[in-house]
Amino acid sequence: MTASPTYRMATPEDAPALSAFYAECFTRTFGHLYAPADLAAFIADWQPARWARPLTDSTAYAVRI
Numbered sequence: 294m295t296a297s298p299t300y301r302m303a304t305p306e307d308a309p310a311l312s313a314f315y316a317e318c319f320t321r322t323f324g325h326l327y328a329p330a331d332l333a334a335f336i337a338d339w340q341p342a343r344w345a346r347p348l349t350d351s352t353a354y355a356v357r358i
Contacts, residue, residue: 312339
């Protein structure tokens with residue numbers, strides 16, 4: 294029997310993991326399109342602090358993990 298996935302709303306405590314996951318996925322998918330310095334600058338813009346609004350404003354965002 295296969296287990297069904299479970300989801301939950303992300304919380305501010307998930308910001309570091311989401312930031313790392315985002316950086317990994319974006320780099321693997323689009324990294325080849327950017328100069329290394331540009332890619333690093335873009336990824337740096339999505340550090341954990343940038344996730345504060347999406348993780349706390351439930352009227353505008355729904356982040357599920």
